[in-house]
Amino acid sequence: MTVQWEIGSLRAAPGEKIKDYLTLPSIEEKLPAFLLNGSEDGPRVLVLGGIHGCEYTSIDAAQKVGASLEPTQVKGKIIVLPIANPASFYARSIYVHPRDKKNLNRMFPGNQNGTDAERLAYWLNELVFKQVDYIIDLHGGDMIEALVPFSIYHVTEDEKVLTASKEMASLFEIDYVIGSSGQVPGSTYGCAAEQGIPAIIAEAGQQGILSEEHSVLLQDGVKNILFSLGVLEGEVKKSESTYISxxxxxxxxxxxxxxxxxxxxxxxxxxxxxxxxxxxxxxxxxxxxxxxxxxxxxxxxxxxxxxxxxxxxxxx
Structure with a gap:
């Protein structure tokens, strides 16, 4: 039986969708959020965008996913944070938080008493990551980065988490799926996986340019994962990918x-x-x-x- 869902400062009753700002302790900025509490029980899923503030295609994709979903469609619970690092977004800061010059995606699980990026990582992990069962983190090419679309999962010793993460990473219509063995310390997906939460990063779009085509690719991939988890009703599409170790x-x-x-x-x-x-x-x-x-x-x-x-x- 579903109950009220609380994520930090946000609350949604069964069958309710909330559009509001998530406030985090000691964090100056408020994070725009979509919180959906389905009428039926099911997995709890986090969709992130904007961990890096200038990866605009991923931000657009996350925002459109959050805006398009309704709780009547959802079996379970979904939280979407399309601009997870607002300070970097509005400062147009490549890679790093504008105040401490640290890369948020190298700071997890963070430090409650640390610098700006370290505190943001800490509270996202404590108040959001630990409240969900799966994490989908959307990225793309920052203002000075060109890339081909790819997805990444963390190679952890927990076989159940490893298998689930690899499956999620394979559900985007992209050519390359990477099993990362800790080459990127402090990442969202690595931190989550080591805490027993299946998690991935999907990357599409490049050079700080908003690409509608790649935004749709990311949106479709997120929904494909939600189909596979039973959170949404729909046919799961499988793609041929090259697996990279x-x-x-x-x-x-x-x-x-x-x-x-x-x-x-x-x-x-x-x-x-x-x-x-x-x-x-x-x-x-x-x-x-x-x-x-x-x-x-x-x-x-x-x-x-x-x-x-x-x-x-x-x-x-």
Missing amino acids: VFDWYRSDFKGLWYPAVLIGDTVKKGQVLGKLTNEFGETVKEVVSHTEGVVLFLVSSLAINDNDPLLAVGA
């Missing part, structure tokens, strides 16, 4: 200029030059060489590069 990141160790020699979607060989870093006089300081054979999934398109900035990632 290595997500090989390359970072700059130099402040200067970045000239990639490959494009997203390119197949590269081990030892192949992926790009070069130059100084401000155009002199090559370093060539970036591939460690593996695989596909370029993500590529920074900015000429300006700082020390420790990401450059690209190859899936192998």
